[in-house]
Amino acid sequence: MHMLQKLEPGAVSGLAATLSGAAQTPLSRRFVLAAMGGAGIGLVLGLRPEVAHAAPAGTGATGPAFNPFVRIAPDGTVTVIVKHLDKGQGIATGLATLAADEMDANWSKVTTAFAPADPKIYGNAAFGGAQGTGGSTSIAASYTIYRTAGAAARAMLVAAAARQWGVDPATVTVSNGVVSAGSRSAGFGALAEAAAKEQVPAEPKLKAASAFTLIGKEGVHRVDNLAKTTGARIYTQDLKLPDMLVAVVAHPPRFGATPKSFDATAAKAVKGVKDVVMVPQGVAVLATTTHAAIKGRDALKVVWDESGAETRSSSDILADYRGALGKPGLPVEAHGDVEKALKAPGVKLVEAEFEFPYLAHAAMEPMNAAAQIKDGAVTIWTGCQFPSADLPNAARTAGVAPDKVEIHTLWAGGSFGRRALASSDFVVEAVAIAKAHGKGVPVKLVWTREDDMKAGYYRPAYVHKVRAAVDASGKPVAWHHHVVGQSILAGTFFEQVMVKNGVDETSIEGTHGTYDIPNMKVELSTMKAGVPVLWWRSVGHTHTAYAVEVVMDQLARAAGQDPVAFRLAYATDERMKAVIRLAADKAGWGTPLPAGRSRGIAAHKSFNTYVAEVVEISLADAGVKVERVVAAVDCGVVVNPDVVRAQIEGGVGFGLGAALHDAITLDKGAVQQANFDTYEPLRMSQMPKVEVHLVASDAAPTGVGEPGVPPLAPAVANAVLAATGRPVHRLPFAGQAFKPA
Amino acid sequence: MAVTLTVNGQARTVDADPDTPLLWVLRDELDLVGTKFGCGQALCGACTVHLDGTPTRSCQTTLGDVGDAKIVTIEGVQGREAEAVRAAWVSLDVVQCGYCQSGQIMSAVALLTENKKPADSDIDAAMDGNVCRCATYHRIRAAIHDAARRLEA
Missing domain, CATH: 3.30.365.10 (Aldehyde oxidase/xanthine dehydrogenase, molybdopterin binding domain)
Known part of the structure; x- marks a missing residue:
């Protein structure tokens, strides 16, 4: 220096x-x-x-x-x-x-x-x-x-x-x-x-x-692609440190439960198991190998205190949410006189009640972190997405000053939001185990897939109700939108800055502003549930874009108008109109399709990036098959066009997997999904062909990690609507029968 | 119990119980951490290795199951198909988080060893067991076709 x-x-x-x-x-x-x-x-x-x-x-x-x-x-x-x-x-x-x-x-x-x-x-x-x-x-x-x-x-x-x-x-x-x-x-x-x-x-x-020689140019390859094709890239899961122990934890069966007592006799008999410790998060088995730690954990007997646990089923929680639709929520947006406009003579009404499930992030690398407490200092190794939370949380857990904590960030095997959270759950758990073990050696906390799936911090479940109308000329004139669900930010340090007048921005972002609606009212009812919730790739837009874009197609049908023309007529932003036009043009919107196929469109702005997606689907006994997706993206200046395309392709796949089959459900408080058999990821055979078209722009650059996700599910739903005449108001699609009209 | 395995062409002796999944033998005993832990239930394919050339989920293969089979991992896979697959993967920038890609590559190499010019349906059949949460499937498919072209050349 x-x-x-x-x-x-x-x-x-x-x-x-x-x-x-x-x-x-x-x-x-x-x-x-x-x-x-x-x-x-x-x-x-x-x-x-x-x-x-x-x-x-x-x-x-x-x-x-x-x-x-x-x-x-x-x-x-x-x-x-x-x-x-x-x-x-x-x-x-x-x-x-x-x-x-x-x-x-x-x-x-x-x-x-x-x-x-x-x-x-x-x-x-x-x-x-x-x-x-x-x-x-x-x-x-x-x-x-x-x-x-x-x-x-x-x-x-x-x-x-x-x-x-x-x-x-x-x-x-x-x-x-x-x-x-x-x-x-x-x-x-x-x-x-x-x-x-x-x-x-x-x-x-x-x-x-x-x-520019690199910015915006084709052929600038990823810095990480060689190490990730040879097996050389080291993730937290792969860490080996001198004297390191692997910790696997028995977690409570319900959110809010805590360990009361345990019998480690059988666990300690497993070869390689070195210690069993109780921490607030559960009971940890520390061993010299991952397999021994897992075997030890499976042999544990733990008695749980469930007096503070969430014991409702997800169906109960959603029923409570639907009940809240009958009561006024907190005002989010209001202009014009929505009730009067909904009752005006000659209007055509659309009413829709939407239901969105809890969703797990399910990154390929289950959550993990290694921690060492030695000589009054803490060292953390993890795919650290949020140092400003993880560092003070680790310090508090270890009982040291923040300047005694050092974090080594490793490449992460996915996150989709899961690695950035105010509570630093898995980092704190690793530190707590290292502290309880107390021997000064590095401890690598490993969650199995089942641990990861059941650990909470899900995309919250939501219920929306929309009442909207077009007038006799086909113009949208009224939109009443009520969102009901848990707040992601409540109780975290984000609450002070990102919750205004009781409204958590992440619950309602994307509900309004895309289209010119003269009479509009948006309200939010924030509910309490004992299920930890978190942002999930594109956050509030994961559900708001769905509700808005499906209702837009229903309104277009009520008005007897083409969905693309209808959006272009009422979108408020020229950049939004441009991506709608580009996607429609490249997808051949309006041209004949092979028998059995239908098209749908949705468009949404999130994180200041504009994305429109046109999908082509076919309906079969197995449900919806998405054959092709054409996306148009305006993210301002493009730094690396191929990385942008990759993020939109990935966003399409991520959004599609969830829309097709995913839901985390609770049975009397216990999460019913455990692994990829019950929480099915998108697979190769379900991946559509994807084309991504970028708008040339000199506007300030914006992000692309998330914005590819929101339009996908409503575009698929709108293609189903085109094929069947029936709107889809509940996700996932799995378990719903779609018959061509 | 001491067991001698053939891993990437070398004899390796490990001391582990026969019920130990091969995945943990490779990762924890032999330091071959390119083979990944994703699900532990043969549902995601991140742990795919070759046993006598056959793509196999190492998380559901015990040490006792291996017998005399020759084990090849991402660190040791080589030959024309492996070279073509890696070149295609890099050329098309397939990877995102990369965590599943060892398994994807092992499955793709096995596919191309059996079938020099796979159709999309062959790719679906061979690759459906390999999950990618980043959804790089679109590029994996393109890269397998690209690798097939490289093998023709």
Whole structure:
């Protein structure tokens, strides 16, 4: 960090000002100073020196640091320090692309490392500076940060070359990882040590879009694809540390129950079992191997205290929700006079009551974390999606100060939201077991598939009721929408900022604003249930888009209009209209289909990204078969078109699997699903052909991890409506008979 | 109990009970962690290895079941089909989270070893047991066709 100690205050504030001015999303000055300037600003602001020194760490990163986001090793390898968890969405590739383009680096020599937990440097502006990944915010919030970090590093390489060669920096050029002036040239690696000592430029100049060599280009391959095809990529599940024990836990059979007592005689007789400890989450068996820990857990006898447990069945919970439809909810949106408009003469009414089940994330890698408490310090290894929650939660559980906790982030085998939660459930469980064991060795908590499926933090179940109407001319004139379900944010530290007047934004996002409806009322009834709930890829939009888009098709039918034309006539946003047109055009909307096939469309904006999807289905004895999906996407500037396409393809598959068969149900409080036989993932034979078309745009970039999901299920439902004349108001589709009209 | 296995062409001796799933022998005893734990019930295919060339779910195969069969894992799979599959996977950027991909690749290599030019229906039949929650199926299908073309060349 020697170079940072040379920094002059003027240079630092200039950098901060530049970053602030260049930012395309509103960033608070506090955030800019704290998150962008890194250790240099840390010194200026009088932050403790260890923060400055910790700044450019990053697991596996080598070579001198140019700033908290870029290192260059003597062999020329550029390591981009990634402040977001990559759980498959490709953010490591995306952030590296941003920095590498501004550096004019050689992409084949670019690698990545995950940042340490340090929100002052690696915070997320979209989360008020908290460090975490979610809400499809990473690219939007990091676009300028990583470009600036790359541009600053490039300028330092140029300055070092100019100094060594005694030439004017203006004559120095950089291309594909080589710095040149006249007849002289040098690779990044040869210049790295000297360049890192150069002054961080006050105002690194960013490229014009026309000069991009990587951003927006085809053929920029993922940074992680080789390691993930050879078996070399290490996930938390694969961790091996000296003296490490594997912990498998007997969890209570119902949410809210706690362990009362246990008999570990048989468990301890299993070869390899070293300890059995009770923690608030259950009873943990610690063993030298995973198999021994599982066998030990299966041999445990535990008595549970179920006095505080949720004992209702999911059918009871949903019946309570339907009962709440009869009572007024909290106001979310109101304009015009919806009751009067619904009763106006000549209107055609559509009434729909929707039901959405609890859903599990079921990432391929079951949740896990390793923890070691030694000499008063805590070390965590996990696919850490939310350092700003996991770090203080681990500290509190271990009974140490937050600055005694270190987190090593590993690549995660999926998340879909499950790894980011205010309670840090599985991280806290790992720390609690390590503390109870008390021997100072690393403990790797492993959940089996069944543990993962039954652990809760589901997409909440919801009931919606919509009453809507078109007038005699076919114009939609009234829309009353009542949402009933649990709040994701209630009781968490998000509640203060994201629950307004009692309304949890994540319960109702996406219910209104897409279409011009002159008389509208949206209300929310927040219900209590003892089932832990959480965001699930695209959060509230998973159910609101379904209700809105299915009712839109019903209204179009009532108006005798084509679903695409109807949406285009009343959509409020030109960007939304453009994706609807593009998807319809590419799908051949209106052209004849083979016998037995039908089409449906849905469109939805989520996380500031616009997506329209046209699906083609066939109906068979086995139910709905989706044959083809054509998606159109407007996510502003596209950083990596192939990663964007991959996320939309994946969103289509993820949304389809859930819509076809998935529901978590409770029988007297006990979760009835355990593994992939009862909670069926989408499989190869069910995957449709997917085409993704991107809208060329110079608008600020937005996220794509989630927005592919919301339109899929309603588009399928609308294709079923087209084939059968019957709207589908309940998910999943499984168990419902669809007969062609 | 000491048992000698042939793993990736090498004799490896392990001390484990015959009822131990091969998955945990590979991962915990032999440090071959490329073979993944996904479900433990042969429902997801993340643990797929080859036993004498046949794709097999190692989580439901006990040490006692293996006998003399030659075990090949993602770390050791090689040959024309494996090279073609890996090249196709990288070329099409198939992976997302990557956790299931060892199993996908082992199933795909076995398919192409048996069937040089699989149709979509062959791919469905061979790959339906391999779950990908990121839903990279679309690209897996394309990559298998791509690998088949590479094998023709």
